[in-house]
Amino acid sequence: MARRVTTSRKALVTVAAFAIGLIIFFPILWTFLTSFKTEGEAVASPPVFLAFHWTLENYAEVNQRSHYLLHFYNSVVISFGSTLIGLVIAIPAAWSMAFVPSRRTKDVLMWMLSTKMLPPVGVLIPIYLLFRNSGLLDTLTGLVVVLTLINLPIIVWMLYTYFKEIPGDILEAARMDGASLRNEILYVLTPMAVPGIASTLLLNVILAWNEAFWTLNLTAAKAAPLTAFIASYSSPEGLFYAKLSAASTMAIAPILVLGWFSQKQLVRGLTFGAVK
Amino acid sequence: MATQHSRVTARWMISPSVVLLLGWMIVPLAMTIYFSFLNYNLLNPGPHNWIGLQNYYFFLTDPAFTTALWNTIVLVVGVLLITTVGGVALAVLLDQPMWGQGIVRILVIAPFFVMPTVSALVWKNMLMNPVNGLFGHLATALGLHPIDFLAHLPLFSIIVIVAWQWLPFATLILLTSMQSLDSEQIEAAEMDGASAVNRFIFVTLPHLARSIAVVILIQTIFLLSVFAEILVTTNGGPGNASTNITYLVYAQSLLQFDVGGGSAGGIVAVVLANIVAIFLMRMIGKNLEA
Numbered sequence: 142m143a144r145r146v147t148t149s150r151k152a153l154v155t156v157a158a159f160a161i162g163l164i165i166f167f168p169i170l171w172t173f174l175t176s177f178k179t180e181g182e183a184v185a186s187p188p189v190f191l192a193f194h195w196t197l198e199n200y201a202e203v204n205q206r207s208h209y210l211l212h213f214y215n216s217v218v219i220s221f222g223s224t225l226i227g228l229v230i231a232i233p234a235a236w237s238m239a240f241v242p243s244r245r246t247k248d249v250l251m252w253m254l255s256t257k258m259l260p261p262v263g264v265l266i267p268i269y270l271l272f273r274n275s276g277l278l279d280t281l282t283g284l285v286v287v288l289t290l291i292n293l294p295i296i297v298w299m300l301y302t303y304f305k306e307i308p309g310d311i312l313e314a315a316r317m318d319g320a321s322l323r324n325e326i327l328y329v330l331t332p333m334a335v336p337g338i339a340s341t342l343l344l345n346v347i348l349a350w351n352e353a354f355w356t357l358n359l360t361a362a363k364a365a366p367l368t369a370f371i372a373s374y375s376s377p378e379g380l381f382y383a384k385l386s387a388a389s390t391m392a393i394a395p396i397l398v399l400g401w402f403s404q405k406q407l408v409r410g411l412t413f414g415a416v417k
Numbered sequence: 418m419a420t421q422h423s424r425v426t427a428r429w430m431i432s433p434s435v436v437l438l439l440g441w442m443i444v445p446l447a448m449t450i451y452f453s454f455l456n457y458n459l460l461n462p463g464p465h466n467w468i469g470l471q472n473y474y475f476f477l478t479d480p481a482f483t484t485a486l487w488n489t490i491v492l493v494v495g496v497l498l499i500t501t502v503g504g505v506a507l508a509v510l511l512d513q514p515m516w517g518q519g520i521v522r523i524l525v526i527a528p529f530f531v532m533p534t535v536s537a538l539v540w541k542n543m544l545m546n547p548v549n550g551l552f553g554h555l556a557t558a559l560g561l562h563p564i565d566f567l568a569h570l571p572l573f574s575i576i577v578i579v580a581w582q583w584l585p586f587a588t589l590i591l592l593t594s595m596q597s598l599d600s601e602q603i604e605a606a607e608m609d610g611a612s613a614v615n616r617f618i619f620v621t622l623p624h625l626a627r628s629i630a631v632v633i634l635i636q637t638i639f640l641l642s643v644f645a646e647i648l649v650t651t652n653g654g655p656g657n658a659s660t661n662i663t664y665l666v667y668a669q670s671l672l673q674f675d676v677g678g679g680s681a682g683g684i685v686a687v688v689l690a691n692i693v694a695i696f697l698m699r700m701i702g703k704n705l706e707a
Contacts, residue, residue: 146514155515161507162524165584169527171551172539184549187558234434237427249431251698256442258694260642262666263687266680267448269671290441297434322426351532353645358671368645371534375541375649382543389535400530401523407586408593412631416590 169393176200176386183382199387207370209391216366216392218281219356220349223288224342227296230289232338235300236330240309250301253294261354272359279361287359288349295348296341299410303337304330340406343399347407350396367392446687452680459674472681476669482682484657485665488572489689492579492661493640497633499580504587504632505625509617511588512595522592529585533645540578541567541650571651571659578646583639587632594628595621634697641690662686 163170174190175183182193203209238246268287269278277283307330315329353368360369371392374385400407408416453472457465476482511521528536545566547553553563566574598621606616644663647653653660653668660668666686670679 151514151516154510154513155517158510158513158515158521159517159524161510162521165581166524166527168536168539168544168581169531171543172535175543186549186554188551188554230433230437233430237430241423241427243424243427249435253434253438255694255698256438258638258690258697259442259446260663260683260686260690261644262642262663262670263449263683263690264445265667265683266452266670266676267445270448270676271445290437293434293438322423347530351530353533354642357534357645357648358667368532368534371532371538372645372649374538375534382549385538385542389539393531393535396532397527397530400526404522404526404589405593407526407529408590411586412590412635416593416628416631 169397172386172389174386175383176390178383178386180380180383183386184380199383200391203384203388203391207373207388209370209388212365212367212370213391215281215364216350216368219284219288219366220346222281222285223292223349224296224345226285226289227293227345228300228338228342231293231296231300232334235297235304236326238297239301239304239307240312250298253297257291257294265358268355269358278359279364281364283359284356284364284366287355288352291352291355292345292348295410296345299341299344299406300334300337302409303341304334306337307333340403341410343403344406344410347396347400347403449680449683449687452676453684455677457676457680459676465677468677472677473685476678476681476685481657481660481665482662482685485660485662488657488659489641489661489663491572492576492643493637495573495576496580496583496640497636499576500583500587500636501629501632503580503584504591505622505629507584507588508591508595508625509621511592522589525588526585528581529583529589531582533582534649536582537578537646537649540574540581545574567651568655571655575643575646575650575659578650579640579643583636586636590632591625591628594625598624634693637693638690638697641686641693662689 176199177195177197178189178193179196179198182189238250272278272283277286311333312325312329315325320329350366351368353372356366356368357372360366371388374381374388454467454469455465456468456471507525511518511525515521531539542550544550544552547563547565550563552566556563564570602620602624603616606620611619642663643661644667647659647661647664648667651659653664657665662682663686666679666682669675669682673679
């Protein structure tokens with residue numbers, strides 16, 4: 142097992158890896174730094190990296206001039222709302238497919254996956270018109286519904302791959318002992334399934350938070366989440382780099398932290414269990 | 418182990434998911450197909466006449482469609498090339514013994530969690546802007562003329578932005594796969610005198626092949642629908658230079674209010690995505706047996 146590794150080689154790999162890592166991370170770091178500059182410093186030539194007057198005024202201004210908190214609230218409601226509803230619908234389905242598989246289980250799973258491959262523009266017009274006619278445009282309800290349906294296949298799949306790893310014998314033993322279905326789920330399955338459910342929740346909150354097709358097309362102002370709020374900076378007035386950076390930092394910081402905790406689940410969730 | 422009773426219960430438990438997804442897929446898709454045969458523009462009130470395949474004819478013969486199809490292919494292939502080659506290289510590098518691997522992983526994975534509108538605007542303004550962007554400053558410092566990336570190389574710029582978002586995904590999956598490679602295999606090859614290059618070509622790459630295929634297919638599904646990055650940077654322009662199929666259908670539907678034409682375009686997009694999807698499904702289906 143033990144491969145001989147010289148220290149100098151290890152040091153070289155470390156330096157190379159950190160250099161590349163920092164280059165990839167740089168745009169985020171730069172945005173973070175710029176958010177603490179004045180607008181003048183943000184466009185200074187040559188650019189200043191650290192030796193500027195650190196200020197929080199951009200954050201204050203972004204909060205004042207736009208309803209940042211409203212958009213943040215919308216993002217939270219949409220991402221957590223759609224994920225929680227999705228879990229409630231998906232847990233029974235994944236449970237039954239993992240523990241009571243039938244001949245058609247595989248087909249059902251594959252079919253669910255196939256709905257994920259429907260390009261959103263294929264249904265943009267009907268959804269838009271249905272929403273317009275039923276007053277769902279620019280409402281949180283409408284977006285929660287759409288994002289629940291979009292992520293439902295991923296939720297079912299992720300839960301299915303986790304549930305399949307729970308030994309079925311334990312459930313059978315509980316059943317033999319006379320546990321009702323309700324008790325079986327509540328006291329036997331749930332404790333074993335919680336880690337998988339938590340991972341699924343995490344990944345789907347991230348996906349829903351960053352979803353930027355439906356959120357951009359179905360909202361205007363009231364229900365706009367952070368994706369749409371940031372998009373309003375695409376037609377700027379005057380100097381706006383520092384404010385754009387502050388708004389961006391606030392929009393990505395919470396999900397970046399969540400994301401770092403979910404690296405492993407990400408691989409599993411986004412490859413539908415094909416890579417673990 | 419399954420009794421008749423539990424089978425019936427199981428069916429009931431699956432049905433909400435199935436019914437909802439069926440509704441989500443069939444109803445709007447049927448409506449899109451129906452609209453695609455109508456002369457239906459939101460700006461023209463009055464009856465929507467059945468015009469057969471005319472919408473498809475106009476959509477497919479519009480020069481914008483050829484441009485958009487080509488742009489879509491260039492965008493998807495360009496991003497795939499950068500992310501898979503870069504991802505394999507990074508995965509091999511990060512799999513070496515090193516200090517602080519966890520920190521590098523955190524740095525490398527970060528762009529994947531940045532919402533598309535943020536990454537597009539940050540790149541557009543703070544990096545690629547010819548006057549105030551960092552690349553502009555860098556070019557001036559080196560005595561070169563700054564390039565207005567989004568005006569002169571719009572599609573290339575979008576490829577760079579999207580590749581930056583997806584490189585972490587490819588790296589993470591390939592690294593996960595690398596770590597499941599039996600180190601004894603590499604050692605055996607080493608003992609037999611295989612060079613580092615040969616070890617990579619004959620041991621590492623075959624091991625990664627399946628993961629590379631998964632990366633390519635999953636990314637393709639998402640890359641065919643790139644939208645926000647185009648909307649906030651170039652609006653598909655200049656002209657149609659950075660319009661992909663998704664953006665073209667959006668423009669036709671929600672900017673020109675052409676429900677019929679947009680629907681025809683939507684169906685074309687569905688057909689194109691299905692061609693890719695068939696391969697992906699086959700691959701994941703195979704894995705399901707194991």
